[in-house]
Amino acid sequence: MDSVCSFQLAGRDVHVWPVRTKASSAAVARFAQVLTPLERERAARFRFEHLRQSFILSRGALRILLGRYLGVAPSEVRFMYGPKGKPALVTPAGVSFNTSHSGGLAVFAFTPGCELGVDLERIRPLPDLQDVAQRFFCSEETSDLLALPAGQQERAFFLCWTRKEAYIKATGDGLSVPLDAFRVELRPGEAARFIHVAHDVKAAKAWTLHDLDFGPDYAAALAYQDAERPLTVFRPADPADLLAMP
């Protein structure tokens, strides 16, 4: 993981920033200041304080990071939304982004000129893992998963889930796309990749899939429709680190 802060996206660079979504009340208040009134209203609608804080910190971090890439104030970054809610920049500034958050961590991915999707899940016990896999995954993925030793299935499940969600987030279609309409590699020792998309093996080769390693508690993946791009994953930052950036 890279620790050098850089806000230059050259050529086909992909930058990934993990940011913790826990902070002091003072830091949360400072992040809230960069949100729009509508975003502050959305924050106020969260019933649970930790979810409210997580939204403020992750949306604020997105604004701060995008502001640095674009050279504008965080509060001046303007979003529009695709038909299924995928956020994008209003001003076509050439930077695509996507974000995900789970279990106290948010992740932000940025690249020029190519839609991407990122997904993060905190790995947690899933007593109905087999049922969920059978309901959502392709039959081959479920077989690959259940062929693993029991102790490896939990992590493999979340790897599969995040690889698949990264794809539906890259396309912007979200869960309106059945998760069994495309297949990801899941066999141990095999690199992450798409095996088919909409049952098209050739189309799958146009896509790149990366696993992102944020330690044993998380599974995360990044997907985009292009040949492999140079990827920089920064070290996990605290919200206060973003406020203190020179």
Ligand SMILES: CC(C)(COP(=O)(O)OP(=O)(O)OC[C@H]1O[C@@H](n2cnc3c(N)ncnc32)[C@H](O)[C@@H]1OP(=O)(O)O)[C@@H](O)C(=O)NCCC(=O)NCCS
């Ligand atoms: C996109 C989606 C898969 C994300 O699910 P999730 O795992 O709960 O959430 P994550 O933490 O990974 O990602 C959330 C972020 O994804 C982004 N996002 C939202 N909709 C998105 C979409 N359609 N495509 C890509 N990214 C999207 C937003 O930045 C969001 O951040 P926010 O919650 O701070 O606004 C899910 O919300 C979805 O399917 N939305 C589309 C709605 C839809 O089609 N529903 C059909 C139900 S059958």
